[in-house]
Amino acid sequence: MSEMNPKSESKHTPGWELSVPFFLVLAVLTVVSFIIPLRPTQSYTEKRNLAEFPEFSLEALVSGDYFDDITLWFSDTFPGRESWISFSSNLESLHGYSEIAISGVIMENDAIPVATEAPTVPPTAPADTAVGTEATQPTEPEPTETEATEPEPTEWGGIDAGEFDLTPGAVIQVGDSLFNSLGFSQYVSDRYIRIINGFAEIMAPKGVNVISAPPPTAIGIMIEGEYLDQLNCARQNEIINYLHSGMSDDVITVDTYSAIVPHNSEYIYFRTDHHWTALGAYYSYRAICETLGYTPAELSDFEEWDQGEFLGSLAGQASRPNAVRRDNVYAYIPQGDITCIINDDYGNVFEGDLLADMTQRDVNTKYLTFLSGDDPMTQVTNHDLPDAPNCLVIKDSFGNCFVPFLSQNYHNVYAVDYRKYVAMNMQQFCEIYDIDDVIIMPYLIATQSIQGNNLLSYQFGVYY
Amino acid sequence: MVFSSLVFLYGFFSLSLLAYVLCKTQKAQNIVLLVFSLIFYAWGEPKYVLLLMFMAFASWFCALQVDKAETKRSQRLWVAVAAVIDIGLIGYFKYAGLICSVFGTVPDFIRSIALPIGISFYTFQLLTYVIDVSRGDAPAQKSYWNVLLYAALFHQCIAGPIVRYKTIDRELFSGEPRKPELAAGVSRFCAGLAKKALLANPCGELAETLILSDSVAADVTQLAANVQTLESLPVLGAWLGLIAYALHIYLDFSAYSDMAIGMGKMIGLHYLENFNYPYISRTVTEFWRRWHMSLGTFFRDYVYIPLGGSRCSKLRMVFNTFVVWALTGLWHGASWNFLLWGLWFFLFLMLERFLLKRWLEKLPVISNLYLLAVVLIGWVIFRYSNIQLGGALIKSLFGLNGNALSSFTTEIQLKSHMFLLAVAVIASTPVMKWLRIKLEAYACGSDTMIKIWDMVFYAVIPVILLLLSTACLVGDSYNPFIYFQF
Numbered sequence: 006m007s008e009m010n011p012k013s014e015s016k017h018t019p020g021w022e023l024s025v026p027f028f029l030v031l032a033v034l035t036v037v038s039f040i041i042p043l044r045p046t047q048s049y050t051e052k053r054n055l056a057e058f059p060e061f062s063l064e065a066l067v068s069g070d071y072f073d074d075i076t077l078w079f080s081d082t083f084p085g086r087e088s089w090i091s092f093s094s095n096l097e098s099l100h101g102y103s104e105i106a107i108s109g110v111i112m113e114n115d116a117i118p119v120a121t122e123a124p125t126v127p128p129t130a131p132a133d134t135a136v137g138t139e140a141t142q143p144t145e146p147e148p149t150e151t152e153a154t155e156p157e158p159t160e161w162g163g164i165d166a167g168e169f170d171l172t173p174g175a176v177i178q179v180g181d182s183l184f185n186s187l188g189f190s191q192y193v194s195d196r197y198i199r200i201i202n203g204f205a206e207i208m209a210p211k212g213v214n215v216i217s218a219p220p221p222t223a224i225g226i227m228i229e230g231e232y233l234d235q236l237n238c239a240r241q242n243e244i245i246n247y248l249h250s251g252m253s254d255d256v257i258t259v260d261t262y263s264a265i266v267p268h269n270s271e272y273i274y275f276r277t278d279h280h281w282t283a284l285g286a287y288y289s290y291r292a293i294c295e296t297l298g299y300t301p302a303e304l305s306d307f308e309e310w311d312q313g314e315f316l317g318s319l320a321g322q323a324s325r326p327n328a329v330r331r332d333n334v335y336a337y338i339p340q341g342d343i344t345c346i347i348n349d350d351y352g353n354v355f356e357g358d359l360l361a362d363m364t365q366r367d368v369n370t371k372y373l374t375f376l377s378g379d380d381p382m383t384q385v386t387n388h389d390l391p392d393a394p395n396c397l398v399i400k401d402s403f404g405n406c407f408v409p410f411l412s413q414n415y416h417n418v419y420a421v422d423y424r425k426y427v428a429m430n431m432q433q434f435c436e437i438y439d440i441d442d443v444i445i446m447p448y449l450i451a452t453q454s455i456q457g458n459n460l461l462s463y464q465f466g467v468y469y
Numbered sequence: 470m471v472f473s474s475l476v477f478l479y480g481f482f483s484l485s486l487l488a489y490v491l492c493k494t495q496k497a498q499n500i501v502l503l504v505f506s507l508i509f510y511a512w513g514e515p516k517y518v519l520l521l522m523f524m525a526f527a528s529w530f531c532a533l534q535v536d537k538a539e540t541k542r543s544q545r546l547w548v549a550v551a552a553v554i555d556i557g558l559i560g561y562f563k564y565a566g567l568i569c570s571v572f573g574t575v576p577d578f579i580r581s582i583a584l585p586i587g588i589s590f591y592t593f594q595l596l597t598y599v600i601d602v603s604r605g606d607a608p609a610q611k612s613y614w615n616v617l618l619y620a621a622l623f624h625q626c627i628a629g630p631i632v633r634y635k636t637i638d639r640e641l642f643s644g645e646p647r648k649p650e651l652a653a654g655v656s657r658f659c660a661g662l663a664k665k666a667l668l669a670n671p672c673g674e675l676a677e678t679l680i681l682s683d684s685v686a687a688d689v690t691q692l693a694a695n696v697q698t699l700e701s702l703p704v705l706g707a708w709l710g711l712i713a714y715a716l717h718i719y720l721d722f723s724a725y726s727d728m729a730i731g732m733g734k735m736i737g738l739h740y741l742e743n744f745n746y747p748y749i750s751r752t753v754t755e756f757w758r759r760w761h762m763s764l765g766t767f768f769r770d771y772v773y774i775p776l777g778g779s780r781c782s783k784l785r786m787v788f789n790t791f792v793v794w795a796l797t798g799l800w801h802g803a804s805w806n807f808l809l810w811g812l813w814f815f816l817f818l819m820l821e822r823f824l825l826k827r828w829l830e831k832l833p834v835i836s837n838l839y840l841l842a843v844v845l846i847g848w849v850i851f852r853y854s855n856i857q858l859g860g861a862l863i864k865s866l867f868g869l870n871g872n873a874l875s876s877f878t879t880e881i882q883l884k885s886h887m888f889l890l891a892v893a894v895i896a897s898t899p900v901m902k903w904l905r906i907k908l909e910a911y912a913c914g915s916d917t918m919i920k921i922w923d924m925v926f927y928a929v930i931p932v933i934l935l936l937l938s939t940a941c942l943v944g945d946s947y948n949p950f951i952y953f954q955f
Contacts, residue, residue, distance in 0.1 A: 018650070020652065021651040026931075027655045032483065067515055079476040090943055093943065100887075107881055
């Protein structure tokens with residue numbers, strides 16, 4: 006092999022003073038990065054606490070963990086991180102051009118078997134639900150003037166770090182909107198069916214109605230089936246049909262997909278967040294009421310409350326952030342003398358807001374208006390309906406914007422977050438709180454996750 | 470600690486430079502370099518910093534004995550002692566598992582041995598030092614701390630280039646004032662940083678998306694699922710993933726060398742080039758003259774030539790080449806696929822030498838395509854320690870798994886990364902270098918022009934690259950999927 010040949014550089018020698026700007030920037034950023042108060046401790050966009058400076062221990066030092074953790078802390082809490090990240094997202098959008106972009110890996114998923122019992126075939130997405138910006142055009146409600154009030158402190162919407170590890174999969178950008186991919190797992194679905202059937206079998210002799218109404222996610226409602234096939238995502242009407250066709254007669258099933266999909270030209274899912282909007286939840290509420298024989302409240306019975314511009318959980322994963330259109334959170338204030346008692350993560354019980362005022366809060370936090378965020382248990386009481394039945398809702402954060410609607414038909418609505426509640430199992434809960442209806446509504450991704458099923462199995466006291 | 474981390478850039482590097490410039494004498498500067506180098510190494514391997522210190526001690530001691538030895542025989546003896554210690558330790562830490570697997574099961578205590586970072590680099594550096602002293606190519610260093618500094622110098626200790634003692638002896642230890650090339654060093658350092666953060670990392674992410682991440686591919690419990698994933702890849706996806714991987718591995722590795730060379734220049738140390746646009750080669754022989762040049766020259770000077778090189782019988786030459794490429798393969802990792810990877814190149818080197826060379830010289834474009842094909846298939850062997858995975862991907866590349874030509878999602882991946890890949894390809898060729906030389910030559914024609922050129926190339930562009938890279942490195946810490954996200 007030949008001797009290394011130094012590259013044929015030109016003879017021109019640049020002066021040292023040209024390096025001054027580099028060293029200045031290096032020095033400034035070094036100083037800034039050592040000003041600890043400038044380092045953020047939480048990330049609203051990622052819904053997590055950022056890495057903390059590690060505690061010293063000899064063991065951690067020897068193993069190398071101590072320095073690794075300092076490295077992580079240094080980059081995770083870098084001053085101005087949200088702005089840097091936003092800038093780097095814009096930089097990434099220059100990597101290519103595609104109307105659709107995928108961030109992450111879309112996992113292989115099982116073929117959905119044809120339901121054994123003839124399910125009701127939901128209407129397919131309208132032909133004009135094309136892939137593109139048109140699919141997610143929101144209706145433009147008139148903004149409501151609201152008075153700015155002192156913001157209330159609120160907890161995170163998410164769950165503690167490290168407790169669970171569910172990865173919803175890839176984030177797919179279609180035009181101005183972001184979607185979580187969702188696949189189908191037959192093994193997990195069959196287990197889900199057994200858990201719900203097991204619980205319903207126990208509750209049926211006690212006269213408690215068990216209702217299954219899993220909220221679909223945006224991708225299943227807003228994107229046409231043929232595109233879902235190409236994206237290796239499952240058709241959600243088929244998932245819901247499969248789940249419901251396996252459920253026993255003890256379970257009242259509500260076809261949430263068919264209830265929502267006719268409205269997919271309205272603003273029923275956020276473009277930058279994985280949740281449905283309160284309007285999307287309202288259509289599901291109507292379907293549940295109609296199935297149970299209750300009269301649903303009309304949307305016009307509620308007062309619309311504009312919480313302002315919203316940038317949701319998926320915003321940071323946009324492949325082309327410039328194309329993403331920001332959201333708005335609209336809450337609907339129910340009528341009546343309604344109180345909301347919150348049981349928080351630390352065992353405190355206090356009266357909170359059914360709909361918290363988030364108008365003056367950070368743009369990433371607006372969804373926390375609903376039930377004031379995620380808490381293990383929230384009791385919503387409509388004092389104007391003392392003779393109405395009581396309802397238990399087994400929910401995740403999708404349920405937060407749904408629960409306020411139920412206040413129009415129930416005396417008490419107990420919203421239990423199955424990821425957080427630990428006081429008793431739901432069999433005991435129904436007995437103690439005199440529950441008439443149990444609405445089970447983990448969002449569809451949770452029905453397809455082992456962790457989601459483990460949690461539900463624990464909550465229902467039904468172990469499969 | 471890696472160069473492309475924020476803690477390095479805005480913690481370690483800045484503070485080490487500050488401490489360095491505050492020192493007036495070369496001795497004091499060397500103490501600063503040594504202290505920071507040991508901290509740098511300990512940051513990644515707190516325990517093994519003692520191993521590094523011991524190996525430096527052994528080499529320092531043996532080299533002194535070689536220097537003092539009066540007979541060739543005793544010189545050889547001390548070289549052998551150094552070689553046994555160095556090769557014995559690298560053998561224990563890196564190859565014990567592989568060797569045991571030949572004889573059956575690998576004991577648990579062997580399985581639990583962690584590979585000390587950079588051992589392959591600093592072991593070779595220390596070996597070259599002792600051998601060069603015995604050959605009279607380099608003087609024996611009297612100070613142990615200086616030998617330790619040579620081996621531990623954070624610029625090149627953990628990821629090369631493999632710097633020979635004689636290359637930097639004068640600049641590092643002579644006592645003559647060093648001649649820093651600040652602007653050139655900064656420019657080179659920032660180019661390397663940007664290559665890593667702006668190009669190599671996203672190419673790596675694309676490759677992981679398509680042809681499995683390292684951790685997924687290494688999970689033996691997922692083997693069947695991984696094979697299925699690779700088998701079901703469309704042809705376009707397989708090529709896209711492999712090309713992204715090839716770009717990633719070159720840009721990543723050469724970026725490290727660029728940063729090392731840049732940091733060296735900033736303080737007046739000149740390391741030799743390690744890469745010279747290898748993907749534009751037309752033969753495997755040429756590729757290895759351009760790829761990881763410091764490793765190539767090590768094996769040439771310390772294995773191939775001592776074995777007899779090519780000045781011997783054809784059969785012996787073939788054997789010598791075989792040994793070099795088996796070792797080159799194994800140097801990259803203690804796994805059979807690396808050996809196979811080395812021998813894959815051996816095969817083509819021999820084919821070229823005895824058969825293809827004449828033809829390849831006459832066929833410019835075809836020879837480029839030939840080289841790329843050999844190297845790309847080589848990267849498949851390199852990437853998967855399990856041959857089933859490599860086989861599945863190679864078959865997918867040619868549609869032999871009954872896989873589709875393309876798919877909706879693959880086309881999306883291609884479209885959403887096409888500009889990145891185009892820039893990465895350009896960065897892997899000398900186009901930019903050629904352009905820079907042309908522009909600089911043009912600018913040299915007038916004083917104003919050269920001032921503007923210098924300002925843009927050495928002052929503005931490095932700052933822009935530093936800021937863009939910082940944004941990407943902060944962005945890398947963005948990790949929303951760790952947590953339960955209902």
